Amino acid sequence: VQKTKAGRGGKIVTLISGLDLLSLEARALLKNLKASCGTGGTIKNDVLELQGDHVKETMDILSKEGFIPKKSGG
Numbered sequence: 911v912q913k914t915k916a917g918r919g920g921k922i923v924t925l926i927s928g929l930d931l932l933s934l935e936a937r938a939l940l941k942n943l944k945a946s947c948g949t950g951g952t953i954k955n956d957v958l959e960l961q962g963d964h965v966k967e968t969m970d971i972l973s974k975e976g977f978i979p980k981k982s983g984g
Contacts, residue, residue, distance in 0.1 A: 924968055927958075929956075944960065947967050
C-alpha cells in the first residue's frame, strides 16, 4: 500500500498492489474500499487505485479482510 502522485497531474492516489486476487474478488474488495473511504477508484494492471490519501484506512480494512498489508514509500 502506497500513496503517489507521479504521472497523475499532481493528484494523490493510494495504490494497493501484490494481492494476487481473481478479477471478481478484486472488484469486490475495491468496492468495499471505495465505500469505506468515500472515494472513487479503479483497477489498472492488477493494481487497485483509490483517489486521495487513504493509506491508513486501507491498511485497516485489508487487515480486517485477512491480508497482511505493508506500507511502502513515505
